[in-house]
Amino acid sequence: MTVLITGGAGYIGSHIVRAFRLAGLDCIIVDDFSSGHREFVPDDCVVIDSSILDTKILAKAMVEHEVEAVVHLAGFKYAGVSVQRPLHTYEQNVQGxxxxxxxxxxxxxxxxxxxxxxxxxxxxxxxxxxEATATAPESPYGETKLIGEWLMRDAARAHPLHHTSLRYFNVVGSATPELYDSSPHNLFPLVIEALLEDRTPRIYGDDYPTADGTCVRDYIHVADLADAHVVAAQKLLAGTELHPVYNLGSGDGVSVRQIMTAVADATGIAFEPEIAARREGDPARIVASGELAARDLNWAMRHTVADMVTSAWQARNLDR
Incomplete structure (x- = not known):
């Protein structure tokens, strides 16, 4: 059986492609390489170089390669930038x-x-x-992701469509040094690039109502995330009906200060992060329960924070 993976050349997408292949499942990739990396794509993997906005190309690829399921990652993923580019975000994420x-x-x-x-x-x-927590997205990016969930729900009312949505937080680390996070907006690459360029990493606000005053977030390893996507697809292919949405969370949290300490430990580079003013809209704490996903998707946090940091550091150093 063959699975089509949109956005399969990106940081997360390439890890999901890797996980599907390790599970013995054939997959093809659709990616327009607007942010993906060609070097992330296995040499023997079928690649459709196209935007998902081209319906005819997508349908043709599905028929020709006898696709039985889709994993949909392609889209414009930068929440902050989406505020400045709302129409582009809606075009890519909703129309796509x-x-x-x-x-x-x-x-x-x-x-x-x-x-x-x-x-x-x-x-x-x-x-x-x-999963029962009220949704209240605060950016066009968040809004388009919620609309994507609605689109699948409504399409399933009109014709057979078996679907599930995986909601996740801060994805970090690397399953193999050849695949790395190159985002200019994510914490791990920002900290690592600062150290590689002999700059001091920065913490935005240390006066939050948390144990050490810095924001607490849910960090999950990209390999654990990829495995959850494989299990979800396998369940759907086996005819199992899944919950409409699952949170892939730790049930705990790690502060930005703790991440900085872990980076110093993993790299051997001692540094005292620079403290800057809070960024508008940064909540003190966002942590999710992964209990429902653990029950249905074998979800688990199989990697420690040290694993996350060490693997991310090794991947970026190999790339350089």
Missing amino acids: TVSLLQAMHEADVDKIVFSSSAAVYGTPDVDIVT
């Missing part, structure tokens, strides 16, 4: 998902795992986020 669902319908493909986001929750007023 409509195009993909239309192509699936035309090709008689009725199973999809959607890579959603914790951004759908906005700034929650609870200590631990669950």
Whole structure:
């Protein structure tokens, strides 16, 4: 059986492709390489170089390669930038998902795992986020992810569509040094690049109502995330009906200060982070329960914070 993975050349997508292949599942990739990396794609993997906005190309690829399920990651993923580029974000994330669902319908493909986001929750007023926590996205990016979930729900009312959405938080680390996070907006690459360029990493605010005064977040290893996508797809392919949404969370949290300490330990580079003013809109704490995903998707935090930092550091050093 073959699975189509949109955005399979990106940091997360390439790890998911790797996990599917390790599980013995064939996959093809659709990616326009606007942010993905060609070197992340295995040489023997079929690649459709296209935007997901091209419905005809998607439907043709699904039919020609006898696709039975889709894992949908492609989209514009920068929440902060989406505020400045709302129309682009809606085009890529909403129109793109409509195009993909239309192509699936035309090709008689009725199973999809959607890579959603914790951004759908906005700034929650609870200590631990669950799937029942109210959604209140605060950026066009978060809004488009929530709309993507709605699109699948509504499409499933009109014709057979078996689907689930995986909401996750801060994805870090590397399963293999050849695949790394190159985002200019994520904490790990920002800290690592600062050290590689002999700059001091920065913490935005140390006066939050947390144990050490810095923001607490849910960090999950990209390999654990990738495995959850594989299990979700396998369950759908086996005919198991899944919950519409799952949080992939730790049930605990790590502060930005703790991350900085872990980076210093892993790299052997002693530094005292620079303290800058708070950034507007940064909540003190966002942590999710992964209990539902543990029950249905064998979700678990199999990597420690030290694993996350060490693997991220090794990957970026290899790249350089």
